[in-house]
Amino acid sequence: MEVIPERGEIWWVALDPALGSEIRKTRPCVVMSVKVLNERRRTVIVVPLSSSPKASPPILIPISCDGRPAVAVSDQIRAVAKERLRSRLGVVTMDEMAALEDGLRQIMQLG
Template structure:
């Protein structure tokens, strides 16, 4: 997927792993949503969060699969309410109606 096109997110950035633990233990890749400090509070596909002290958003509209070898250190964990909101947005965007 290189070079990137259009509105694809580029550069190294933090991600939120959204694939289930059971899957993550069995395969060499993980499903992630990138985090961004470019805030779009009116976008239904973004979830506000804090990333290492910086106001950020989980870019659910940019969900993708990456190799586990791309993962760096763990920066933290979402609180339960934000995690539930991310799951709801994933269902809204990607589940069949």
């Protein structure tokens, strides 16, 4: 059965192998692509989370992950194969998603 993640869900994602300065390891990621796209494609667009750095919008957006503080590393947004998805961890709040969307708009100059 194929996994169909939904926008705003947090999933464990195996990001290795990584190259250069790409974020690595298996870590939580926020799904940014919409469900209809996730149903039709073999990839999902995600933003990785980290527990290390302090929040620094628009690049590092504060997110609660499994009850612990984390940051969404918005400049590491990427498409990943669904085979990299390990398990669903939770979902971001509406406010967290709005902050993440705003951060992405700023770093990509999307109006």
